[in-house]
Amino acid sequence: MRRYFDLVDMDPLSVDGALKALPDGDSRIPIPKSVQDGISLTNVSFTYPINSEPVLKNLTLKIPAGKKVAIVGVNGAGKTTLIKLLARFYDPTEGRIALDGVPLPDYDLQQLRKSVSIVFQDYARYDLTVQENIGIGRIEDIENRALVENSAQAAGADSFISRLKKGYDTVLGKTFDEGIDLSGGEWQQMAIARAFMSEAPILILDEPTAALDALKEHDLYEEIARHAADKTVIFISHRFSTVRMADYIAVVDDGQMVEQGTHDELLALGGTYAKMFNVQASRYV
Numbered sequence: 001m002r003r004y005f006d007l008v009d010m011d012p013l014s015v016d017g018a019l020k021a022l023p024d025g026d027s028r029i030p031i032p033k034s035v036q037d038g039i040s041l042t043n044v045s046f047t048y049p050i051n052s053e054p055v056l057k058n059l060t061l062k063i064p065a066g067k068k069v070a071i072v073g074v075n076g077a078g079k080t081t082l083i084k085l086l087a088r089f090y091d092p093t094e095g096r097i098a099l100d101g102v103p104l105p106d107y108d109l110q111q112l113r114k115s116v117s118i119v120f121q122d123y124a125r126y127d128l129t130v131q132e133n134i135g136i137g138r139i140e141d142i143e144n145r146a147l148v149e150n151s152a153q154a155a156g157a158d159s160f161i162s163r164l165k166k167g168y169d170t171v172l173g174k175t176f177d178e179g180i181d182l183s184g185g186e187w188q189q190m191a192i193a194r195a196f197m198s199e200a201p202i203l204i205l206d207e208p209t210a211a212l213d214a215l216k217e218h219d220l221y222e223e224i225a226r227h228a229a230d231k232t233v234i235f236i237s238h239r240f241s242t243v244r245m246a247d248y249i250a251v252v253d254d255g256q257m258v259e260q261g262t263h264d265e266l267l268a269l270g271g272t273y274a275k276m277f278n279v280q281a282s283r284y285v
């Protein structure tokens with residue numbers, strides 16, 4: 001409980017680099033319901049408040065509306081950092097990020113956050129029921145069983161949920177005596193189901209398939225293509241079997257955008273992407 005009270009007492013602005021949410025009724029530009037043009041990053045550089053070295057360096061990237069874009073790069077390249085900037089957990093130190101041509105700070109912060117649904121690499125595992133774990137993705141509909149089941153199905157989580165004795169009413173995690181733990185992959189599918197609850201036009205998945213087996217990985221990608229057909233989807237993956245399904249691929253290396261294009265274009269280019277892809281592919285031959 002002490003941790004809980006510490007959190008409640010915390011002043012959001014005491015966190016280094018935290019952004020101020022503007023008061024309600026602030027006359028900012030309303031966020032578009034659907035993305036028309038896309039997201040553009042122009043010469044974006046970023047240094048974490050506690051660091052002196054920039055993590056992102058002069059990065060330029062266009063994410064067209066409705067496309068499925070993959071971001072690849074080695075550990076520590078800056079991929080997750082890039083995503084944090086898209087949801088305005090931080091603002092770039094230099095350069096700008098715009099949604100449909102409007103710089104992100106011109107939108108209402110709460111609205112912007114609502115229009116971006118993210119599954120983080122270290123996604124949350126709530127010691128609550130299955131229903132609540134998924135429903136929390138759209139808090140006003142947390143009781144809506146049909147919607148929750150729909151999202152679970154899309155994330156491929158419905159089959160293991162139906163095998164649980166209490167189904168959607170099963171308590172998860174080890175905090176409570178009756179709690180049941182899930183496998184890593186099952187927890188990941190719960191997190192994806194939660195993201196599918198959201199009506200946000202932008203869906204971001206940081207390593208969505210890291211804990212999934214090869215068959216589930218493939219099914220998931222097909223579901224994303226179906227469930228999020230109209231959405232702009234950005235995903236990060238180290239698995240090239242997933243990456244190659246993207247419409248467009250951006251390669252980040254040491255905070256810089258080094259290559260962009262389709263899978264075929266990047267293979268033909270014979271650069272960083274081709275090298276990484278071939279190293280992984282060669283293990284299967």
Ligand SMILES: Nc1ncnc2c1ncn2[C@@H]1O[C@H](COP(=O)(O)OP(=O)(O)OP(=O)(O)O)[C@@H](O)[C@H]1O
Nearest residue numbers: 048050051055073074075076077078079080081082
């Ligand atoms: N909150 C933070 N404060 C300071 N430095 C950070 C913070 N988060 C990440 N970094 C640093 O930023 C760099 C990029 O990290 P980031 O998490 O963006 O990499 P990544 O490309 O997502 O890597 P991975 O593939 O391992 O997930 C790393 O060197 C990391 O140490």
Ligand SMILES: [Mg+2]
Nearest residue numbers: 079080121206
């Ligand atoms: Mg990361």
